[in-house]
Amino acid sequence: AWASRCREFFHQEMNTTLYSRYIVEAALQIPFSHDYVWAQDINLNGSLKSN
Known part of the structure; x- marks a missing residue:
């Protein structure tokens, strides 16, 4: 079950x-069209978001 959820997550x-x-x-500094899991702490200009 865990492996199939991981596989589904990575494919999506x-x-x-x-x-x-x-x-x-x-x-092109276009607003992100998706909530990218690897960029959740990055602003559009490449700087890190403040906590």
Whole structure:
């Protein structure tokens, strides 16, 4: 059960489509269209969000 949930999570949240979209949005400083799990503490300009 745990392994299937992990597999589903990684397929939904860490895939080439999302990586590509993130790179374009970050490079062009376009507001993120997805709540990227790897960028939740990053502002659009690349700085870290304050806690």
